[in-house]
Amino acid sequence: MAKGIKDKVVILGMGCSPFGEHWDKNADDLIVDAFTECLADAGIERTQIDAAWFATAIEEGHVGKTAVPLGVALRLPFIPITRVENACASGTEALRGAVYSVAAGAADIALAVGVEKLKDTGYGGLPQRTRGAFNDMYFANASAPGSFAQLATAYAAKHRVDPADLKRAMAQISVKSHDNGAKNPKAHLRNPITIDKVLNAPMVAEPLGLFDCCGVSDGAAAAIVTTPEIAAALGRTGDQVSIKALQLAVSNGSEASYNAWDGTYLETTRQAATRAYAEAGIDRPREAVSMIEVHDCFSITELVTMEDLYLSDEGRAWRDVLDGAFNADGRTPCQIDGGLKCFGHPVGASGLRMVYEMYLQLLGRAGERQLSSPEIGLTHNLGGWPHLNVASIAILGKL
Amino acid sequence: MSDPVGILGFGGYVPRLRLSRGAAVEANGWFNRGLGSLAKGERSMANWDEDSVTMAVEAARDCLNGARPEDIAAVHLASTTLPFDDRQNAGIVAEALNLPEAIQTMDLAASQRAGTTGLIAALDRAAGTDGKTLFLAADRRRSKAASPQELQFGDGAAALLLGRGRTVADLLGSHQVAADFLDHYRGGDARFDYGWEERWIRDEGYLKIVPKTVAALLDKAGVDAAAIDHFVMPSTIAAVPAKLAKQLGIPEATVADTQFSSMGEAGAAHPLLLLAHTLERAEPGQTILLVGWGQGCDALLFRTTDALRAARPRRGIAASLEAGHTITNYNRFLAFNDLVEHEHGIRAEFQIKTPPSALYRNRDMVTGFVGGRCRSCGTVQFPRAHYCVNPNCGALDSQAPCPMAEMPATVQSWTADKLTYSPDPPTHFGMIVFAEGGRLMADMTDVDEGGVAVGMPVRMVFRVKARDADRGFTAYFWKAAPDDTRVARATD
Structure with a gap:
């Protein structure tokens, strides 16, 4: 390497x-x-x-x-x-x-x-656009939530999770992000919500309801x-935030065309995470990583990403979520700034917004939502659909 | 003397959806109380993504039953509702079926008689050549809201494989009479038919023109009317076939059910659809009289052979009729048939334009659903690509064309998407995994909310992908539908 x-x-x-x-x-x-x-x-x-x-x-x-x-x-x-x-x-x-x-x-x-x-x-939502002349002829008529919803149906089937339990874990993801976003003056959505509100929201793409989807900002x-x-x-003194790793993995069509991928995870995230941890010299991510900002375009994306970043065991993320492992006071605080869900998702800006939060946290400048002495932050930024996508991971820490 | 010409195989297709006539009468009876007499039963109704081309493809697949006869020399398609006025519709069907390119393709149109007239012409052709003719007829009928036709008509398709050899029914003869009798007509720019009085149609039309046609045929063939075993003739006037049988001396018990109560009348396809249905039930050695009507009359006489016992369509008309899904919401029928101006929402503003150049060079993949099979590792994949997708292979330019439409598949993941625009929300799609290898994130069709599950067996069907209203283009591709050999009867 x-x-x-x-x-x-x-x-x-x-x-x-x-x-x-x-x-x-x-x-x-x-x-x-x-x-x-x-x-x-x-x-x-x-x-x-x-x-x-x-x-x-x-x-x-x-x-x-x-x-x-x-x-x-x-x-x-x-x-x-x-x-x-x-x-x-x-x-x-x-x-x-x-x-x-x-x-x-x-x-x-x-x-x-x-x-x-x-x-x-x-x-609301992202605009409909052409996906290329040939792709338009055969790609499914899919919205973004519809594409990511597939993760949930496949995950529940593979790991034999009761869809109601999975839906509840997904709801907890959104509740946590709303709690965090409420403390962020720059966030798009600053209203705490309840599990019941998430569970009872109108369906967008089965099983993703309105509150399983991030803001469009x-x-x-x-x-x-x-x-x-x-x-x-230049005279810069004090703590400096350094890039520890910066990795990108891009689908090669195997998830979309080859019968190995089971639809319950993102192959790109796993590949990028493995490389990023190696680049940063991290052997035990659950201990080393203080905080994360992941691409929570939909609640289920965040849930499977916990496994793809090796922060939860396969098939266990839904339990870890319900146990509060990724809450602001949990083992690995996630979406401290509210995430895509609540800070919002102006597409081209989101990856830099994630890094911005890690930067503020590492420098102790995150105000009301400041974590106590974080050492390593990780951002995970995704583009595309689970079966055809790009995943980038940045790891940041003090120099 | 060479083998007789006849029917080598048969099949058909009735769309899954059935409009409850009672529901339509309930919606429109306030306006036209006369509709009450037509309130019984159901009519077949094409899904939003079906048209005469897609139904013809399904009928052909039913007829061919997995076989891909290399010696099909012609595909003829008869319809009065072809989606394209100037783009050969039979050519689309032939490409969807992956038939060889050295083939005669032809559309027949402009009369309800197109099905039977075309059949006679195709049998004539088969008599003079060695190859087989795949003869198809399909109609997705048009009618105004609150019209009797709306209740009388149905949508459907039929397919007959014609030629010499192992025929299931031999042609004994045919006779045709042309008469510019306007029971109805549809002008070139008109969306709907204009019809005339039913009593005149019955007395001056059916009861005078059909008897002389049939009599001439029986005379030519030397067959006695009393020897007819199946009298197959569509008519939206219920009593007409029985009246004609009586007049002609054909035993009344031989009159085939017009399937009016189960599906209505599927236009140019209907005589052939009834013929296919009759062949499913007929015994070897029986005589079948088929009559087609429309600005004159066609009559054909067939005799079934011993080969009929072994001949089976993939699914058949009877099973197709059995497995319907009843629609009681008449508004869906209006919407699917463009009879009401729907607010489709802002997401419908985006229309996909199909570049003909891109379609042409990718047409086997898009129209024929032909993927690739790697010659090095055997991996099936869609779309075909230069490098094999198998991460352990990666061979370059190794893929042979691999037709995938008939491959069994199951659902790995799915969703019911309410955000994306669909004429029938929520739109279902999911990752479809083929048992032989290969997969596709595919649109799904003919499914209801709550009707999809991980692991569900599916079958690929040729459907309308999108309609580009600005340019008058219909884009087709393949979708996953529940395996229709396992589908049960349902009501919405």
């Missing part, structure tokens, strides 16, 4: 706009919100940025193609900007590009920005990264 990225790059600053239904904002307003906070946090000038990565996934709804919208929004001085898209995992892709460029020495200081302006589609997030040496040269 390659030597990896561990401790080669640190985060100089981060910013994140409030997520929500920003009827009064365009994408560039959201970008500037996140960037302004990020730049102030980094303590540098705009002109010190050597290169940028720009993530957005549903560009036809707001900024259009290319990296130009970022250059224009921030009036960046003709620097290289790369537009990245990996569906809902686009935000982590932007970070990966920025981090790798710094690690390679191609840039001293790099910027990653993710944005999505979703609330101009006219409806407008928002942006940004990170400025550099090397530890340059950070020191």
